[in-house]
Every structure is written in C-alpha cells, then in structure tokens.
Amino acid sequence: MRAAVITGPGEVEVTTVDDPVPGPREVVVAVSGCGICGTDLHILDGEFAPALPIVPGHEFAGEVVAVGSEVGSGDPAGGSGSGGRRGLRPAVGDQVAVDPSLPCGDCHYCRRGRFTFCERWNAVGVSVAGAAAEYVAVPAANCVRLPEGIRTADAALVEPLSCAVRGYDVLRSSLAEHYLVYGAGTMGLIMTALAMRAGAVSVDVVDVNPARLEAARVLGCTGAVTDAAQLDRPRGWDAVIDCTGVVEAIEDGITRVGKGGTFLQFGVAGEGATARFSPHRVYSHEITIVGSLAVLHSFDRAAELFVAGVVDPDLLISDRLPLAEYPAAVQRVRAGVGRKVQVIP
Ligand SMILES: [Zn+2]
Ligand SMILES: [Zn+2]
Structure with a gap:
C-alpha cells in the first residue's frame, strides 16, 4: 500500500x-x-x-x-x-x-x-x-x-473534537457564562462551537490574524477581534480558553479571567515556555487555572456530537x-x- x-x-x-x-x-x-x-x-x-x-x-x-x-x-x-x-x-x-x-x-x-x-x-x-x-x-x-449519511472522511474530526470535549470536562462549564477563546484555528473554532452548544451567553474570539476570524464570525461568535482589549467586558470572562499555546496570548488571557472564573490551557506551548501571571489576582479573584491534554473518556461522546452536527x-x-x-x-x-x-x- x-x-x-x-x-x-x-x-x-x-x-x-x-x-x-x-x-x-x-x-x-x-x-x-x-x-x-x-x-x-x-x-x-x-x-x-x-x-x-x-x-x-x-x-x-x-x-x-x-x-x-x-x-x-x-x-x-x-x-x-x-x-x-x-x-x-x-x-x-x-x-x-x-x-x-x-x-x-x-x-x-x-x-x-x-x-x-x-x-x-x-x-x-x-x-x-x-x-x-x-x-x-x-x-x-x-x-x-458511524451511522448512514455521514461523509466518512469528515469523521476524522471526531478525534480533535474528542480532545475539546475533554477540555470541557476539565472546564466544568455551566449555563449562562461568557467565554473568551484565543485562537481561531480548528481547535479554537471547535471550542467556540461547543461553548455555544454549552449554553454560553456570549463567546468572543481573539486571533492576531484577522483573516482567521472570518470563520469564527460564520460560526456566529459574539465578538471577533485581534486584541481582547477591543472588547468591552469590564468584569472579565467566566471562562477563557487558550487554543494557541503562544505565551503572549496565554499571559493576556489570564488577565481577562473575571472573578471566580476559569482559565483553560488547551493550546500546546513549547516545553520550555514560561508565562507570567499575578498570583495575587489568582488568589483575590479566586481564579482557577486548569489544563487539558487529550482525549480521555470523550471519544464516544465526541462521535455523538459529530453525528448530531455540532461542528x-x-x-x-x-x-x-x-x-x-x-x-x-x-x-x-x-x-x-x-x-x-x-x-x-
Ligand atoms: Zn491531532
Ligand atoms: Zn498504562
């Protein structure tokens, strides 16, 4: 072969x-x-x-x-x-x-x-x-x-979707939250689609490349910007998801988490990368920082979501x-x- x-x-x-x-x-x-x-x-x-x-x-x-x-x-x-x-x-x-x-x-x-x-x-x-x-x-x-009526090649997306489902398991999201997603590549778009499905009030997307934001707009995201500072949310976001692995985005993202909110590290940063954050803010605002590696007990659920047309x-x-x-x-x-x-x- x-x-x-x-x-x-x-x-x-x-x-x-x-x-x-x-x-x-x-x-x-x-x-x-x-x-x-x-x-x-x-x-x-x-x-x-x-x-x-x-x-x-x-x-x-x-x-x-x-x-x-x-x-x-x-x-x-x-x-x-x-x-x-x-x-x-x-x-x-x-x-x-x-x-x-x-x-x-x-x-x-x-x-x-x-x-x-x-x-x-x-x-x-x-x-x-x-x-x-x-x-x-x-x-x-x-x-x-897979059931009938699915274009089989497209179902290759179930694997990345299963990693995103695991991310939501870690995030423990609930209804009526405001989301901020860094990165409008495949994973950022999947995270955005799932946030909307998970009952988000708003889902904003940041990508330094304006051309990549168009797909996020097509998905129906709330705001699509090249810098989160362009968004007006003085209390910050309940859930901030990094899908870039880029230190600048991660550092910015942690500052955008609102009181009691959660930051999910989903993007893959280099092994030697370090990011700065304010431990005082994490303490006084009771911010949770979590990570999510890959598919875990989430493949079958991802397949069901895929068949249901979530992405x-x-x-x-x-x-x-x-x-x-x-x-x-x-x-x-x-x-x-x-x-x-x-x-x-
Ligand atoms: Zn992969
Ligand atoms: Zn083992």
Missing part, C-alpha cells in the same frame, strides 16, 4: 510499505480521510525520535475491510450489540471513527482511569503505524461505528489533499494557513 513515512527528523516521503494484517482483536481500516495537526509536526521534527520511522496519522476515519480472528467471535470485545463500544463489533463494511489511544491498561495511571498519563503510552500514528496511509490496523475496541466539517476542513501530497499538506499546517488539512488516501 501507499503510505507517508517519516524516516528521520524533517524527512517525510510517500512510499510503498507492506499492507497491515489485523491481530486477533484488531481490524484493518481503509482510510477515508486523515487530518494533520501540530502533533504530526512534532513527530516530523523528531521530538518522538525513538519511534522513527513511523507512518503518522492519528485523526482518521474509514471503512473496515478486514477483521481479526477474535473480532465478533463472542468474546468480551464482541459483546451482543448493546450499543456501547464493546457491543459494536465492527464488521467488514462498517464506517468507523477510531480513537488512536493505546493505553496499557495496567500501569499506575491506567488503573486509575488516567489513560493519557499511561507510563507505557502508545498511540496509533504516534508510536505505531498510523493512518496517513491507504490502510491501518487498529484495535476493534477503539472503533466507533460543520465544511467550515473546519479547509484542505483535502491526496495522500501523495502529504509533504505539502504538512507544510500548509506548519505555515498556519487554512484550517484543518486532510489527506485523502
């Missing part, structure tokens, strides 16, 4: 590799669409060097084309079609979105349900062969079956490129142009 392969830091090529074969409890998915995000850039930059060479791609959906010997055989992974993930038993021909997480299930954190902290952490497209390829092998239990794929996906153009697709993501970039094998 054809696949994008990261062979070394900064080096990616589309080449021919062996077709995957499903393990006993795995299925092989023919990839319909695979999104690219900042994590893929980190892998390409060699920041997960022990995993190279690797086929990237952890945001994907497709059609099941082969199943392992134990899938659907009545073992616990098969179930009886009760509707939960274990009852799905994906069969050949099913359209599925796939949770890329591969926690060990047995370490200190996994035993406490904190799978993102797994001490033997693995993920499809990060440490094992991913979906920037015609086919990918994944655990049957990681598949969520608009045609607004979020700006580029659908053939797999052969994977290197160019990565460059588009790195340049920060457009929104979600997908490759279509």
Whole structure:
C-alpha cells in the first residue's frame, strides 16, 4: 500500500510499505480521510525520535475491510450489540471513527482511569503505524461505528473534537457564562462551537490574524477581534480558553479571567515556555487555572456530537489533499494557513 513515512527528523516521503494484517482483536481500516495537526509536526521534527520511522496519522476515519480472528467471535470485545463500544463489533463494511489511544491498561495511571498519563503510552500514528496511509490496523475496541449519511472522511474530526470535549470536562462549564477563546484555528473554532452548544451567553474570539476570524464570525461568535482589549467586558470572562499555546496570548488571557472564573490551557506551548501571571489576582479573584491534554473518556461522546452536527466539517476542513501530497499538506499546517488539512488516501 501507499503510505507517508517519516524516516528521520524533517524527512517525510510517500512510499510503498507492506499492507497491515489485523491481530486477533484488531481490524484493518481503509482510510477515508486523515487530518494533520501540530502533533504530526512534532513527530516530523523528531521530538518522538525513538519511534522513527513511523507512518503518522492519528485523526482518521474509514471503512473496515478486514477483521481479526477474535473480532465478533463472542468474546468480551464482541459483546451482543448493546450499543456501547464493546457491543459494536465492527464488521467488514462498517464506517468507523477510531480513537488512536493505546493505553496499557495496567500501569499506575491506567488503573486509575488516567489513560493519557499511561507510563507505557502508545498511540496509533504516534508510536505505531498510523493512518496517513491507504490502510491501518487498529484495535476493534477503539472503533466507533458511524451511522448512514455521514461523509466518512469528515469523521476524522471526531478525534480533535474528542480532545475539546475533554477540555470541557476539565472546564466544568455551566449555563449562562461568557467565554473568551484565543485562537481561531480548528481547535479554537471547535471550542467556540461547543461553548455555544454549552449554553454560553456570549463567546468572543481573539486571533492576531484577522483573516482567521472570518470563520469564527460564520460560526456566529459574539465578538471577533485581534486584541481582547477591543472588547468591552469590564468584569472579565467566566471562562477563557487558550487554543494557541503562544505565551503572549496565554499571559493576556489570564488577565481577562473575571472573578471566580476559569482559565483553560488547551493550546500546546513549547516545553520550555514560561508565562507570567499575578498570583495575587489568582488568589483575590479566586481564579482557577486548569489544563487539558487529550482525549480521555470523550471519544464516544465526541462521535455523538459529530453525528448530531455540532461542528460543520465544511467550515473546519479547509484542505483535502491526496495522500501523495502529504509533504505539502504538512507544510500548509506548519505555515498556519487554512484550517484543518486532510489527506485523502
Ligand atoms: Zn491531532
Ligand atoms: Zn498504562
């Protein structure tokens, strides 16, 4: 099959590799669409060097084309079609979105349900062969079956949406709040759409690039500005969400949190980055600062939200490129142009 392969830091090529074969409890998915995000850039930059060479791609959906010997055989992974993930038993021909997480299930954190902290952490497209390829092998239990009427490639958005749902779990938002979102890229737009769905009174969006604000306006946000100082909210915002990872935005965002409000660090800052804030303000205004890493107990809910049409794929996906153009697709993501970039094998 054809696949994008990261062979070394900064080096990616589309080449021919062996077709995957499903393990006993795995299925092989023919990839319909695979999104690219900042994590893929980190892998390409060699920041997960022990995993190279690797086929990237952890945001994907497709059609099941082969199943392992134990899938659907009545073992616990098969179930009886009760509707939960274990009852799905994906069969050949099913359209599925796939949770890329591969926690060990047995370490200190996994035993406490904190799978993102797994001490033997693995993920499809990060440490094992991913979906920037015609086919990918994944655990049957990681598949969520999609109903009829969904354009399967678009369901690659379920993975980033599941990270946003986890962010809202951490945020513990309630009705009738005022939101301020930093960053009008894919994640900022998803956060904005979810805030509106979560019963926000207002959702303002900040992005230093005015061209990126247009999509936020299309979503129906309240204010869309290049500097939060342009917005008139003297008491600040109940929830401020950083989707940029940029220190200047983070520092500004923390100053915008109102009394009793919450700041969510959702964007990925560099490991060495530091940001300044006023501890006196955090104390006297009882400000909560929280972080959210990735999908955790949120993939199935994200799939349901996606099927319900909470996010608009045609607004979020700006580029659908053939797999052969994977290197160019990565460059588009790195340049920060457009929104979600997908490759279509
Ligand atoms: Zn991603
Ligand atoms: Zn573990």
